[in-house]
Amino acid sequence: MSTNRTRRFNRRTAEQLLRGAAAGRGVEGTAAVTSLLGAAAAPARDDELAGQPAALAAFRAARLGPVPQPRRRSVIKSALAQSLTTKIAAFAVAAVAFGGVATAAVTGHLSPHTGPTTPVPPTSSHAAAPVQLSTSDNAERATAGGGPAVPAPDLTGLCHAYTAGAGSDHGKALDNPAFTALITAAGGRDNVAAFCAGLLPSASGKPSGPPTQHDKPTHPTHPSHAGH
Amino acid sequence: MASMHDRPGFDEHDMTTDAAVRRAQNGDENAFGVLYRAVQPGLLRYLRVLVGEDAEDVASEAWLQIARDLASFRGDFDGFRGWATTIARHRAMDSLRRRQRRPITGAPAEWVATLAARDDTAGAAVDAVATDAALALIARLPPDQAEAVLLRVVMGLDANAAARVLGKRPGAVRTAAYRGLRTLAGYLERSGVTRMEAPTLKDTR
Numbered sequence: 001m002s003t004n005r006t007r008r009f010n011r012r013t014a015e016q017l018l019r020g021a022a023a024g025r026g027v028e029g030t031a032a033v034t035s036l037l038g039a040a041a042a043p044a045r046d047d048e049l050a051g052q053p054a055a056l057a058a059f060r061a062a063r064l065g066p067v068p069q070p071r072r073r074s075v076i077k078s079a080l081a082q083s084l085t086t087k088i089a090a091f092a093v094a095a096v097a098f099g100g101v102a103t104a105a106v107t108g109h110l111s112p113h114t115g116p117t118t119p120v121p122p123t124s125s126h127a128a129a130p131v132q133l134s135t136s137d138n139a140e141r142a143t144a145g146g147g148p149a150v151p152a153p154d155l156t157g158l159c160h161a162y163t164a165g166a167g168s169d170h171g172k173a174l175d176n177p178a179f180t181a182l183i184t185a186a187g188g189r190d191n192v193a194a195f196c197a198g199l200l201p202s203a204s205g206k207p208s209g210p211p212t213q214h215d216k217p218t219h220p221t222h223p224s225h226a227g228h
Numbered sequence: 229m230a231s232m233h234d235r236p237g238f239d240e241h242d243m244t245t246d247a248a249v250r251r252a253q254n255g256d257e258n259a260f261g262v263l264y265r266a267v268q269p270g271l272l273r274y275l276r277v278l279v280g281e282d283a284e285d286v287a288s289e290a291w292l293q294i295a296r297d298l299a300s301f302r303g304d305f306d307g308f309r310g311w312a313t314t315i316a317r318h319r320a321m322d323s324l325r326r327r328q329r330r331p332i333t334g335a336p337a338e339w340v341a342t343l344a345a346r347d348d349t350a351g352a353a354v355d356a357v358a359t360d361a362a363l364a365l366i367a368r369l370p371p372d373q374a375e376a377v378l379l380r381v382v383m384g385l386d387a388n389a390a391a392r393v394l395g396k397r398p399g400a401v402r403t404a405a406y407r408g409l410r411t412l413a414g415y416l417e418r419s420g421v422t423r424m425e426a427p428t429l430k431d432t433r
Contacts, residue, residue, distance in 0.1 A: 009409070009410075009413070011406050014406040014409045014410075015402070015406075017409060018377070018380040018405055018409070019380075021380075021381040030413065032413065032416040032417070033409055033412055033413045033416065036362045036365060036366075036412060036416065037362070037377075037381050039355070039358035039359050039361070040273065040359060040362040040363055040378075040381055040382055041270070041381050041382050041384075042355050042358070042359045043269075044265065044268075044269035045269070045355075045359075048268060048269040048272050049264070049265060049268060049269070050284075051268065051287060051288055051291065052265070052268070054291070055260070055264050055268075055288075055291040055292075055294075055295065056257055056260065056264070058291060058292045058295040058296070059252075059257060059295040060257065061295070062295040062296045062298070063255050063257075179292075
């Protein structure tokens with residue numbers, strides 16, 4: 001019968017315990033600690049996996065949304081991609097400049113939100129040459145290093161992730177940077193729940209038509225109708 | 229990769245975890261599920277000691293970020309586990325800063341009672357209680373010791389990986405884990421648990 005003197009164990013024994021704990025392998029004379037570590041590392045319980053649907057929803061949303069470009073690619077590939085993206089970006093910047101000017105001509109101000117996703121048809125004929133937008137410069141900034149100019153994320157997916165995190169504190173979950181786009185689209189943290197309720201058809205049993213959020217790039221700031 | 233089969237939560241045999249990392253990075257949702265099931269149980273237990281009842285919320289936040297940033301991760305499953313743990317730890321620190329709250333402290337009496345009961349009863353419920361009790365006891369350790377023990381035992385990280393998560397030197401983490409085990413042994417000895425026959429752990433499923 002071993003005496004189980006815990007003072008016996010030294011650094012080496014400790015290392016053995018730390019490595020073998022999950023497999024239930026103990027070290028002579030350390031039965032109590034072994035069983036404690038084994039219990040701490042016991043196999044998963046179902047309730048510990050309850051967050052899986054939310055995690056998978058987040059994965060779907062991230063996959064459909066802006067995927068950060070892998071940093072390292074093969075030289076040839078990245079060179080190819082770069083020349084291509086530069087062209088596309090130059091195109092995009094030109095389009096933005098064009099569209100931006102057109103929008104400005106209509107609304108009378110330059111919208112700070114105007115991103116590359118505002119395809120305002122350049123009907124305005126006197127859209128002048130891109131003002132002082134040095135094209136190449138902006139192209140660089142727009143594409144290099146996953147800058148602020150990212151395509152619109154999948155809001156439905158984000159809403160799924162948001163609502164699937166049920167039972168927990170939604171307000172806190174919104175602190176996660178992954179939801180930034182959702183908060184922006186909803187027009188503020190307080191509006192996210194309502195926004196998602198409208199976006200997800202079966203969310204709250206409201207079969208009423210979802211708001212036409214897809215058509216509006218920004219949240220509904222009512223552009224002061226000629227009131228009565 | 230083979231060592232992963234010891235970890236709590238790993239129950240997939242049709243896909244190695246290394247392969248799961250690659251496939252998830254290519255958009256495979258099932259592979260992401262494999263990673264979740266392999267990492268989440270340990271992560272949640274680690275977080276419970278760090279942030280108590282907020283653990284589930286913090287874990288959710290961590291998985292959101294993991295899903296978002298997975299494409300930029302480079303490495304195998306061992307690397308992934310350390311990376312995911314680092315993310316979760318950062319979210320836990322944020323949570324603690326927001327709440328200005330200390331981590332939970334455990335009650336050793338529960339653990340002793342649980343150990344004593346293990347002889348008579350077996351089954352998942354008892355095991356669950358034993359896990360909770362073990363975590364509660366670990367939570368009584370000084371924070372650096374508790375974290376070192378949890379990262380090694382529950383997350384299955386080696387000393388180097390645990391050191392990277394904690395931003396410390398491996399030697400410091402080894403020492404903290406060693407001291408943690410000694411302290412735990414002291415708790416148990418004072419409670420008289422060491423006089424028990426060695427409980428069997430292998431039939432925990």
